[in-house]
Amino acid sequence: MDPxxxxxxxxxEGAHPELVLRIVSAAVLAPLAVGIAWxxxxxxxAFWILAACRILWEWRKIIADRAxxxxxxxxxxxxAAGVAAMVGFGGVAALIVLYxxxxxxxxxxTRRGRFWVAAGIVYAGALPIACILLRAxxxxxxxxxxxxxxxxxxxxxxxxxxxxxxxxxxxxxxxSPNKTWSGAIAGACGAxxxxxxxxxxxxxxxxxxxxxxxxLLSVASQxxxxxxxxxxxxxxxxxxxxxIPGHGGVMDRLDGFLAAAVLAAMxxxxxxxxxxxxxxxxxx
Numbered sequence: 001m002d003p004x005x006x007x008x009x010x011x012x013e014g015a016h017p018e019l020v021l022r023i024v025s026a027a028v029l030a031p032l033a034v035g036i037a038w039x040x041x042x043x044x045x046a047f048w049i050l051a052a053c054r055i056l057w058e059w060r061k062i063i064a065d066r067a068x069x070x071x072x073x074x075x076x077x078x079x080a081a082g083v084a085a086m087v088g089f090g091g092v093a094a095l096i097v098l099y100x101x102x103x104x105x106x107x108x109x110t111r112r113g114r115f116w117v118a119a120g121i122v123y124a125g126a127l128p129i130a131c132i133l134l135r136a137x138x139x140x141x142x143x144x145x146x147x148x149x150x151x152x153x154x155x156x157x158x159x160x161x162x163x164x165x166x167x168x169x170x171x172x173x174x175x176s177p178n179k180t181w182s183g184a185i186a187g188a189c190g191a192x193x194x195x196x197x198x199x200x201x202x203x204x205x206x207x208x209x210x211x212x213x214x215x216l217l218s219v220a221s222q223x224x225x226x227x228x229x230x231x232x233x234x235x236x237x238x239x240x241x242x243x244i245p246g247h248g249g250v251m252d253r254l255d256g257f258l259a260a261a262v263l264a265a266m267x268x269x270x271x272x273x274x275x276x277x278x279x280x281x282x283x284x
Contacts (some may be wrong), residue, residue: 028252030153030245037135037145042086045136048128049082051226054250055127055258055272058240059120062232063113064168073104073120073233081125085132090274093133094251127258128266137278143202144278148217148264150194152257156220171222176229184222191218213267217260226257 036047037179046247053075077100084093107200108114134148135141163183171179195214196207204210228251240249272280 030053030149030185033149034146037142037149040135040141045082045086045128045132048131051081052078052082052124052128054243055240055254055277056124058093058249058251060117060125062237062240063116064121064235066070066151073100074124076100077121078125078128082128082132085129086136088136088274090129090133090269090277093129097122100125125257126171126262127254128225130258131259133274134261134268134278134281135267135274139277140282142278143198143204144264144268147195147198147213147282148257150198151191151214151217152221152260154194155187155221156256159187159222159281162186167279172226175226178268186213187222191215191221204282206284207218208263213281217264220263221256221260225256227259228255 007128024037032281036044056074056078078095081096083095084090084096101121103122105114105118108117110221131145134144137144148281160238163178163180163186166180166182166186168180168182170177171181171184191214192211200206200211228240232240238248240251243249268277270280272278
């Protein structure tokens with residue numbers, strides 16, 4: 001998820017109103033996300049499927065639908081994959097998303113843009129699969145989601161404020177001229193503190209593992225943010241859409257979280273299998 005960003009590289013006259021909008025939007029969206037994670041079940045499923053479909057819509061808007069042959073195919077693939085993940089077939093869910101992407105790639109109207117159309121289905125479809133698999137664990141699923149929220153939000157907030165206050169060398173000037181190394185390091189440190197707090201509250205004793213996991217997922221979150229910046233810059237777009245006041249689109253809001261969630265799910269599945277990815281993520 002993106003931190004609040006000023007309208008220009010330097011704090012200017014328009015920066016304060018935009019910051020206020022971002023804070024207000026985050027104050028509404030954060031409790032909503034936590035509440036839906038607490039509810040779990042089909043409410044959780046519907047929330048993340050809708051978020052993924054919106055991301056796919058914004059992705060297509062950015063690339064100007066230049067090759068899409070079957071509008072709706074990606075949404076159907078994402079929905080079917082979500083159902084498969086919900087009933088415990090994570091591998092089938094991944095195959096469904098890949099199948100949808102391959103079909104769209106083969107049927108694309110032009111060769112020039114078909115890669116980006118197919119990639120959008122994979123990008124958007126990975127989000128609900130990762131979240132649903134992690135949340136499915138009745139004992140550790142909620143903790144895994146709260147840990148993800150804490151890491152990505154702490155990364156964004158600390159990176160933004162320290163980056164503005166301290167400044168210094170740019171992280172990747174050509175792609176995202178406002179991001180700094182000081183902000184990136186502060187974001188990773190904030191993620192460790194947030195993860196330790198969640199681990200302590202959840203009774204997870206291995207603080208060293210929690211710290212290492214937080215660092216890894218914070219780096220993934222920042223990499224996801226940079227990837228989306230590079231993607232938008234390639235197509236000459238500033239925001240994916242304007243559906244969230246002060247934040248842009250759903251894709252803008254979830255870019256870092258998506259990357260962190262997918263990596264977390266991969267770690268969890270590798271250690272705990274499809275039956276217990278949240279336990280595999282949290283218990284070391």
